[in-house]
Amino acid sequence: MNNIDNFETDSGLILAAEECPPAEFEKYHSFSSHDEVIIRKLSAHGPVLIRGGRGSGKSALLIEASRRMKTSTSVLPVYVSLRYLPLLQSDGQEYIEHFCVLLSQAIQKELGERGSNQDFPTAVDEGSLQFGLTTLAQSLGMRIVLLFDDAAHIGREKPLEVFFDMFRTLSSNLTSCKASIYPGVTKFGVRFDVFNDSTVIDISRSDVSTSPDFFPDVIRARYPRLAERSKFSDRLGPSEFANLLGRSVVGNLRGFILACNRFDNKDKIGIPDVQQCMxxxxxxxxxxLMEEVAPKLGIYEALVEPARDVMEAIVEHATKSVKSSHRTIAYDRVLIHRQIVSQYLKIFEILEYLGFVAKREASRALKSGGRGPIYAINLCSLLESTPSRRLTSEMMDEWLQGNGEAAELYVASAIFQHIKLPKLPDENGLAILNKEIKLLGRSSAYPYGLTEPIIQRLRAAGMTTVGELANATDAELDRIDYIGRAKIKVIRDVVFQAIWM
Incomplete structure (x- = not known):
């Protein structure tokens, strides 16, 4: 084992719950009363899908539910991360075989950690897996809860029908299946009815007025210095600061953490500092972020530029009244006629997935007639487009209260008229796998990326693309000078972030 390694966990760069050391998970994660309801549903009987954008906290909820169930004598929780490259590159029977082996190994690991003498054979097909689960549940006298993380990849939809077929098949009175999915996932197959065969829970924390304690609690747990009143100016308190950052990134936890990291070295924080951060x-x-995510979207990579155009049009529409001096504060939400959303549905799913917008309501009446969803707009992009680019106390108050009017896009609106949707190509895998590993270096798009010395050592060892690095074994990485166990984990985490969003 190559032990030359000076790595220490940086809490500011733990961007995904799966990457947080188990011993420190409780320290860095906080759950609201709404989250508690979701965790109870994940622990209860019945199939559940939790749906949310990139970095919205799906994995944290699954892991927390698993942690709590581990103390129960009536439930066996099995958390399975499906961040496994062969799953992403296979379909049909090959996918089923990989899936069965991966789940079998996770069950064996859980039984081992519990000190159980119960054996679970490695299954290679759907029938033997189902039989093994039933036998195990009966032998233990326990209900089994399977929690599948990163189950549905927005850019690789072909194997999803196979997964959801397995999800439906494995769900029984002895086995409960739970999974996290992205907003853009729509391919559930012919056998799986998403609303009849599961309970779907949408995660949204964009409305800080309904959960005013959540983001301050996260600050206190992860950045205790930023929870001290003495750190802030007279016009800005720690709770306002936390909720404003949370609302600015439409409740996206990964964006929130990255925003908080920008205040690490500040002795005093005022409204101008928050303005500059936004x-x-x-x-x-x-x-x-759009450029980073594009090569991970598969056939939807072609929609990234139209998505950028749609977001720019939304922001322009929301700030138009400020630019014409009819209002002093830009609209922070937009009500869009359902026909427009339907026409650009995948675009809106990508924007929601990336944290540019967050759906607040599924349907509300427009003044001009018709109905449509309300989307909260990312305040960072909104402030950037206002004439003064200046954050005021009045703007903060209105945006945090969340009771102002929403801008409306009615059915005859022409603001998207210039945006043309390209024809989608045939399925041909993920472009990210063929990108050079230098793309994984630390940058604005990859703040959690690899250092230049690590990249040079990997390249010298013959790993030049993301796909080659993803397929490298731990033994191959360990043979490289100055790369030990801790840095192998860092490399794995960065590769997972690069491929799985």
Whole structure:
């Protein structure tokens, strides 16, 4: 084992719950009363799908539910991360075989950690897996809860029908299946009825007025210095600061953590500092995020540029009244006629997935007639487009209260008229796998990326593309000088982030 490694966990760069050391999970994660309801549903009987955008907290909820069930004597929880490259690259019977082996190994690991003498054979097909689960549940006298994380990849839809068929098949009175999915996932197959065969829970934390304690609690747990009143100016308190950052990124926890990281070295924080953070997040995080995610979207990579155009049009519409001096504060939400949303459905799913918008309501009446969903707009992008680009106390109050009017896009609106949707290509895998590993270096798009010395060592060892690095074994990585166990985990985490969003 190559033990030369000086790595220490940086809490600011733990961007995914799966990457948080188990011993520190409780320290860095906080759950609201609404989250508690979701966790109870994940622990209860019956199939559940939790749906949310990139970095919205789906994995944290699944892991927390699993942690709590581990203390029960009537339930055997099995958490399975499906961040497994062969699953992403296979379909049909090959996918089923990989899936069965992966789940079998996770069950064996859980039984081992419990000190159980119960054996679980490695299944290679659907029938033997189902029989093994039934036998195990009966032998233990326990209900089994399977929690599948990263189950549905927005850019690789072909194997999803196989997964949801398995999800439906494995669900029984002895086995409960739970899974996390993205907003853009729509391919559930012919046998799986998403609303009849499961309970769907949408995760949204964009409305901080309904959960005013959530983001302050996260700050206290993860950045205790930013919870001290003495750190802030007279016009800005720690709770306002936390909720404003949370609302600015439409409740996206990963965006929230990256925003908080920008205040690590500040002795005093005022409204101008938050304003600069929001403007910087817009220019060097959110817009570059589209470029980062594009090669992971498979056939939907072609929709990234139209998505950028749609977002720019939404922001322009929301700030138009400020630019014409009819209002002093830009609309922070937009009500869009359902026919427009239907026409650009995948675009809106991508924008919601990336944290540019968040759906607040599924249907509300427009003044001009018809109905449509309400989307909360990312305040970073909104502030960037206002004439003064200046954050005021009045703007903060209105945006945090969430009771102002919403801008409306009625059915005859022409603001998207210039945006043409390209024809989608045939399925041909994910472009990210063929990208050079230098793409994984630390940057605005990859703040959690690899250092240049690590990249150079990997390249010298013959790993030049993301796909080659993803397929490398731990033994191969360990043979490289100055790369030990801790850095192998860091490399794995970065590769997972790169491929699985």
């Amino acid at each position: 403007l910087d997040m817009a220019s060097d995080y959110f817009w570059p």
